[in-house]
Structures are given as C-alpha cells and as structure tokens.
Amino acid sequence: xxxxxxxxxxxxxxxxxxxxxxxxxxxxxxxxxxxxxxxxxxxxxxxxxxxxxxxxxxxxxxxxxxxxxxxxxxxxxxxxxxxxxxxxxxxxxxxxxxxxxxxxxxxxxxxxxxxxxxxxxxxxxxxxxxxxxxxxxxxxxxxxxxxxxxxxxxxxxxxxxxxxxxxxxxxxxxxxxxxxxxxxxxxxxxxxxxxxxxxxxxxxxxxxxxxxxxxxxxxxxxxxxxxxxxxxxxxxxxxxxxxxxxxxxxxxxxxxxxxxxxxxxxxxxxxxxxxxxxxxxxxxxxxxxxxxxxxxxxxxxxxxxxxxxxxxxxx
Amino acid sequence: xxxxxxxxxxxxxxxxxxxxxxxxxxxxxxxxxxxxxxxxxxxxxxxxxxxxxxxxxxxxxxxxxxxxxxxxxxxxxxxxxxxxxxxxxxxxxxxxxxxxxxxxxxxxxxxxxxxxxxxxxxxxxxxxxxxxxxxxxxxxxxxxxxxxxxxxxxxxxxxxxxxxxxxxxxxxxxxxxxxxxxxxxxxxxxxxxxxxxxxxxxxxxxxxxxxxxxxxxxxxxxxxxxxxxxxxxxxxxxxxxxxxxxxxxxxxxxxxxxxxxxxxxxxxxxxxxx
Numbered sequence: 001x002x003x004x005x006x007x008x009x010x011x012x013x014x015x016x017x018x019x020x021x022x023x024x025x026x027x028x029x030x031x032x033x034x035x036x037x038x039x040x041x042x043x044x045x046x047x048x049x050x051x052x053x054x055x056x057x058x059x060x061x062x063x064x065x066x067x068x069x070x071x072x073x074x075x076x077x078x079x080x081x082x083x084x085x086x087x088x089x090x091x092x093x094x095x096x097x098x099x100x101x102x103x104x105x106x107x108x109x110x111x112x113x114x115x116x117x118x119x120x121x122x123x124x125x126x127x128x129x130x131x132x133x134x135x136x137x138x139x140x141x142x143x144x145x146x147x148x149x150x151x152x153x154x155x156x157x158x159x160x161x162x163x164x165x166x167x168x169x170x171x172x173x174x175x176x177x178x179x180x181x182x183x184x185x186x187x188x189x190x191x192x193x194x195x196x197x198x199x200x201x202x203x204x205x206x207x208x209x210x211x212x213x214x215x216x217x218x219x220x221x222x223x224x225x226x227x228x229x230x231x232x233x234x235x236x237x238x239x240x241x242x243x244x245x246x247x248x249x250x251x252x253x254x255x256x257x258x259x260x261x262x263x264x265x266x267x268x269x270x271x272x273x274x275x276x277x278x279x280x281x282x283x284x285x286x287x288x289x290x291x292x293x294x295x296x297x298x299x300x301x302x303x304x305x306x307x308x309x310x311x312x313x314x315x
Numbered sequence: 316x317x318x319x320x321x322x323x324x325x326x327x328x329x330x331x332x333x334x335x336x337x338x339x340x341x342x343x344x345x346x347x348x349x350x351x352x353x354x355x356x357x358x359x360x361x362x363x364x365x366x367x368x369x370x371x372x373x374x375x376x377x378x379x380x381x382x383x384x385x386x387x388x389x390x391x392x393x394x395x396x397x398x399x400x401x402x403x404x405x406x407x408x409x410x411x412x413x414x415x416x417x418x419x420x421x422x423x424x425x426x427x428x429x430x431x432x433x434x435x436x437x438x439x440x441x442x443x444x445x446x447x448x449x450x451x452x453x454x455x456x457x458x459x460x461x462x463x464x465x466x467x468x469x470x471x472x473x474x475x476x477x478x479x480x481x482x483x484x485x486x487x488x489x490x491x492x493x494x495x496x497x498x499x500x501x502x503x504x505x506x507x508x509x510x511x512x513x514x515x516x517x518x519x520x521x522x523x524x525x526x527x528x529x530x531x532x533x534x535x536x537x538x539x540x541x542x543x544x545x546x547x548x549x550x551x552x553x554x555x556x557x558x559x560x561x562x563x564x565x566x567x568x569x570x571x572x573x574x575x576x577x578x579x580x581x582x583x584x585x586x587x588x589x
Contacts, residue, residue, distance in 0.1 A: 012427065019431035027443050142571030144523035146530045146543070147564040150550055154560060158553050253436030257527055271439065272531070275446045287443065291434040 009302070013295045020291040021073070021284070025066050028280045073288070079281035083274070088285045092267060096289055098168070099255050099266035105182060106189035106251065107244065114194045118201025119233065125206055133198060140195025145257045149188040156184060166263045185262045189254050193247050200243045204236035238309055245301030252290050322584040329580020335573025343393050346386035354379060354387040354540045365558050373558040376548065381562050388540035393570055395456050396521035402460030404514045407467020412506060414468065415475035416498050426472065429465040437462040441524060445533045455534035459524050463517060470513050474506040481505075508585045516578035519571040526567050542567050
C-alpha cells in the first residue's frame with residue numbers, strides 16, 4: 001500500500017466522520033423540543049428556559065452551534081449529558097470498551113465455528129453435509145437478534161438453568177461469573193456472522209480448489225489434508241477478512257439489540273437510553289463513535305489484506 | 316416471464332422460496348378471513364394455553380388466539396417491510412443511476428457521501444429517524460426506507476456503470492437527449508434485474524428490522540398483532556408459555572428465509588451464465 005493511498009484512506013475516514021456528524025447533528029436539531037425544554041421539562045418558566053438556552057449557547061445560529069460542537073469533539077470533548085449532567089465522552093468510551101469485548105469474543109467464536117463449517121461444505125460440495133450447512137446458514141441469516149437471544153434465554157437459562165439470563169459482571173470483579181454472563185450475548189451475536197462467513201469460506205474454497213496450483217499440488221502427490229489446509233484454506237481465507245470487516249456494520253447494529261436484551265452497559269445500550277431520553281450530546285457522541293469504529297475496522301481490513309497478499313496493490 | 320418462472324422453479328432455492336413466500340402472501344391477502352377468532356378478543360379463563368384443538372397454536376397472556384393474531388399480523392409485518400424496501404430501492408436506484416450517469420467529480424462526491432452514510436448501522440439510523448419523526452408504524456417504514464437507500468444506491472451505481480458504457484446510451488447522448496430522459500428511459504430499465512434480486516433479499520432484512528423496531532417499542536404499538544411486538548410481549552411470560560415466543564419467532568424466520576431463498580433463486584434464474 002503506497003503512502004499516498006494510505007493518506008487518501010485517512011482523508012476518507014475524516015470525510016466520513018464529517019458527513020456522519022452533520023447528519024447526526026442535523027437529525028438532533030430538527031427534533032421538536034430543544035435541549036433546554038428537554039432539560040427542564042414542559043412546565044418550565046420562560047426565564048428559566050432563557051437562562052439555560054443562554055448557558056448552552058442555544059441562541060446562536062445552527063452553524064455556530066455545529067462548529068462549536070465540532071471544535072469540542074476534535075479535542076475529545078463531546079459535551080455534557082442532558083440526562084446525567086456528566087461529561088459524555090468518558091462514559092461512552094467506557095461503554096465502547098464493553099461493546100468491543102462483546103464483538104471480539106463473538107468474532108473469535110464465529111471464526112471457530114464458521115471456518116470448519118465452510119471447509120466441510122466446500123469439500124463435500126453437493127452432498128448431505130453441504131446441504132445441512134446451507135440450510136443452517138439460511139436459518140442463521142433469517143433470525144433477528146432479538147429472536148435468537150430470546151430463544152437462547154428460553155432454552156439455556158430458563159429450561160436448562162445453565163446460564164444467567166441477563167446482567168453484566170466486570171471481568172475484574174468475578175472472572176467466572178463474568179464469563180457466564182458473556183456466553184448468551186456472544187452466542188447471539190455470532191449466529192448471523194457464522195451464517196455469512198461460512199458461506200463465504202465455502203464459495204471461496206470451492207473456487208480455490210478448482211485452481212491450477214491445487215491440481216499441481218495434488219498431482220505431485222502431496223497428502224490431501226496438506227493441499228487443503230496449506231494451499232487451499234490459506235488463499236480462501238483472505239477474502240473472508242473483508243467480509244468480517246463489513247460484518248462489523250451488522251455487528252454494531254446487532255450489539256444495540258443484544259446489549260438491550262442482556263442488560264450489558266455497552267455503547268448500544270447507552271445509545272438506546274440516550275435516544276429514549278432525547279439526550280442529544282450522548283446520541284451525537286454514540287453515533288459518531290460507532291461510525292468511527294466501522295470506518296477504522298474497514299481500513300484495518302484493507303491494510304491486513306494488502307499485508308497478507310503481496311499481489312494486491314492499492315493505489 | 317413464464318420462462319423466468321420455469322428457471323426459478325428449477326433451482327432448489329427458487330422453488331422453496333416461492334413456496335414460502337407464496338404461503339406468506341396468502342396469509343397477507345386472506346389471513347384475516349382465515350383467522351378463527353378475533354385477534355384482540357380476550358378470554359381470561361383461557362390464558363397461556365399450549366397448542367390444542369380449540370386454539371391450534373395456543374393463547375397468549377390475555378387469552379387471545381395466537382394463530383389469529385399471526386394471520387392478521389402478517390399484513391402489519393410483511394406489507395410494511397415490502398413497502399419500506401420498495402421505497403429504499405426507488406430512492407437508491409434513482410440516486411445510483413444518476414451518480415453513474417453524471418460520472419466524474421459528481422459521481423465521486425455522491426458515492427463518498429453514500430459510503431459515509433453506510434458507516435452508520437441501519438438499525439441505529441432507523442432508530443434516529445424514528446426518534447425524530449415519533450414512534451409509529453408509518454415512521455418506522457420511512458426510517459427503514461431511508462436507511463436502505465445508500466446500500467441500494469451503491470448496487471444500482473455499479474450496475475449502471477456497466478450499462479453506461481453501452482452503445483445505446485452513447486447513441487442517446489449523440490441524439491442530444493436530456494440527462495433525465497437518458498437516466499429514466501435508457502438506463503434505469505436495464506439495471507432492473509440485479510436490483511430485483513437485491514430488493515428481494517432486502518425484504519428479508521426489512522422484516523427483521525421492522526420487527527426489531529417494534530420489539531424495541533419504536534414501531535407498531537400494542538395491542539396490534541405485529542410479530543416483533545408479540546415476541547417482545549412473550550419475553551415477559553417465558554416460564555408461563557414458551558409457545559407465545561415460539562410461534563411468532565417461527566413466523567418471522569419463515570418470511571425472512573422465504574425472501575432470502577427467493578432472492579438467491581432469482582439471481583440464478585436471471586443470470587443463466589453462472
């Protein structure tokens with residue numbers, strides 16, 4: 001990857017964040033009640049409202065407000081929550097940490113399930129195993145997170161009493177109970193991604209297994225397992241990186257619902273609370289952080305791709 | 316058209332998808348007529364019943380018949396999802412085709428902005444819009460339509476770029492046709508096939524998104540028999556009757572699987588080369 005290209009990509013991330021900040025700021029500006037009314041309630045006196053508007057700088061033009069807000073964001077200051085009165089940034093960053101933990105666990109579990117499924121389906125193409133994997137992946141992509149989550153709770157928490165139904169315990173406080181609390185959310189988030197990625201691994205591996213170098217490796221008498229794992233899988237897994245990065249978009253959306261259902265204090269739950277309370281600074285910060293996470297994940301995927309496959313030249 | 320249908324039925328996905336979507340459409344059209352009970356009639360003595368002879372799928376926390384609620388609720392869930400997807404497709408196709416036609420700087424600017432908007436997860440985008448417009452069924456529809464627009468624009472553009480290079484578009488430019496004429500009359504009709512495939516698959520996603528919004532209390536409002544709402548209510552009574560959860564979940568999954576299969580089948584049927 002040339003330095004010029006990397007610079008261009010960084011420029012695009014900045015542009016993305018600018019557009020997202022404009023959209024989110026725009027949407028929150030059109031809301032029927034302004035921040036002062038939300039802070040004081042419908043019955044506030046005109047003087048009190050005027051005083052708060054003055055303090056929050058709401059009398060300035062929308063553009064001035066946007067630029068002032070953006071100026072703060074650049075310095076890491078996302079403003080003060082209307083709901084709690086505390087600075088938004090530290091709360092959101094802490095919440096993001098928990099969400100990323102959820103995402104990371106889910107991606108690891110997903111790879112551990114999806115890659116073997118994809119290999120089996122590709123090797124036994126057209127046979128029963130392939131059909132089963134295909135049916136499973138259709139079911140996987142067709143279940144919304146809230147359905148899978150509720151079914152998991154019903155079976156694993158309610159009937160079998162194996163795991164706690166919801167809640168969050170920090171890893172530092174009680175590692176075993178903490179991990180027990182992670183199992184159901186991680187399972188839920190993985191389901192849709194397993195469906196996507198196993199399909200991707202299958203179709204890539206089917207293509208790769210038809211290529212000349214695989215034929216050559218087979219013809220020179222290399223054991224089938226080595227051909228499959230060392231020559232086939234390595235090349236089939238490359239495009240999977242891109243799919244995983246694109247899935248981060250689904251992942252962040254899914255995290256919103258999953259955190260809400262399992263009462264995990266991550267960024268998704270913070271956003272839902274903020275949206276319900278119309279806490280504008282918190283909504284703006286949360287949405288911007290999510291968009292940034294998505295952009296950075298995709299950039300990282302492109303970097304990894306170029307690094308793993310020297311034939312790829314971005315310019 | 317009959318030729319397409321024949322090719323569609325020949326693929327296993329297409330045949331299965333056609334059957335599932337057919338059943339769903341049947342429920343949408345005549346569901347309320349088939350419903351054995353009034354979906355909102357309460358029966359305090361018949362609460363939390365499992366499947367049985369009088370109530371085929373059982374009853375919920377107010378003794379309402381679950382089968383009747385599912386049949387009547389099909390309209391709320393499926394029609395809304397289809398309309399939302401069509402809305403997003405229309406906006407996206409217009410934007411993408413126009414972007415491909417304009418080319419150069421305008422195309423670059425439009426697509427970079429579309430990419431930027433796509434970095435907001437659809438669910439979050441829909442949540443923000445619903446919050447802006449107020450919680451209701453129609454606003455959820457608009458929100459999903461708007462949230463789908465950038466993705467559709469991206470696909471429409473890549474197809475339209477290929478069409479843009481065709482001779483008949485150059486001929487139209489040479490004839491001195493206006494831009495609007497070229498986009499609407501020459502290009503749009505030829506980008507339809509891949510867009511139909513994508514739209515079909517997106518309906519599955521819209522059903523899930525719509526149900527999710529209702530589940531979070533931001534879409535259809537109770538006591539309407541919307542499927543996502545039914546799952547949300549069932550969560551409170553898991554230990555009293557798991558059937559309240561299982562049936563609407565299966566219904567949502569069936570619709571989504573049906574449209575996913577139909578979309579994949581259509582892709583194969585419309586694209587005989589692969």
